[in-house]
Amino acid sequence: MKKIKLGVIFGGMSTENEVSVLSAKSVLANLNRNKYEIYPIYIAKDGSWYEYKEKPQEKIENVMQYLQNLDIVFPVLHGLYGEDGTIQGLFELLKKPYIGCGVLASAIGMDKVYTKIVFEKAGLKQANYNYIRKNNKDYVYIHKNWDEEIFTLKQVAKKIATNLKFPMFIKPSNSGSSVGVNKASNLDELEEYIQNASQFDNKILIEEAIIGKEVECAVLGTQDVIASCVGEVKSAEEFYSYDAKYNNTESKTQIPADIPEKIANEIRNQAIKAFKAIDGKGLSRVDFFVEKDTNEIYINEINTLPGFTNISMYPKLFEESGISYMQLLDKIIDSNI
Ligand SMILES: Nc1ncnc2c1ncn2[C@@H]1O[C@H](COP(=O)(O)OP(=O)(O)O)[C@@H](O)[C@H]1O
């Protein structure tokens, strides 16, 4: 059988460049060499592309032409310009098959405000939230019917504090790996963290904190979507910050999560529903909170290109469900051909 020419694209122009390199290393180590002829491609932070096959790495001068040579591409990229629909748009223009979600699903999944709107429509329960936009020195408060009101920082924080209960999470709408995400316990912190989040994106989401377990479920497929078992994230810090995710070795994952079977099944159903609601394809990891005492499920977000290192939740969840890393890659690739 002729081998499939598979481009594995990693690195990228986002804050998650390094994480992507780690994900790609695992992917490259686990791909079935009998099945695929592999073309590793590195995108540097400045946006230049390199062929990673032989050393020294060769700069790819004509990206479009290079991609035309491949049968299919796997963007192992996280964050902006990789997980947000932009690179998927390039593949669409080239009519090049690619792995994972399309332009729309990627764009929705990357934007926390729009994710919330779609989840709301799908009847998925989530934390109460407000949406504001930075506008020069001021902030535009966006009502649920999209009417706008302009406030100063102090005024907007006060307004939010009348709508939502502390503690609150403040997040740039487009971000990942917890960059720019903070937890505020009072009005002063709320102001500070709104200002901080506005450095990463002018769209800002503020939501009530859910006290409980943080759990994740992996989904796979396009027509017939399956969900993995549910895993739990045990952050070593107050919340799962960038540091807790990548630097603090005390952060742990527990698979399966210590939650009742009934709740786990409900989470699996909701994960598939959320994936379908954003028009997902191929793969995603869907993150939830299970509230302490009530066991109420709140959906948090969907990651259309989740972490893929050997110790990442996505492959580990399927491993526990009986699908090895190598089989998982085959299934993901097959579901997109
Ligand atoms: N509403 C919330 N309640 C409790 N914890 C939250 C909430 N929102 C975010 N967090 C914490 O902040 C972390 C990062 O937020 P998240 O929305 O997942 O952003 P990212 O896309 O950067 O992962 C979560 O993993 C969780 O620990």
Ligand SMILES: [Mg+2]
């Ligand atoms: Mg997250």
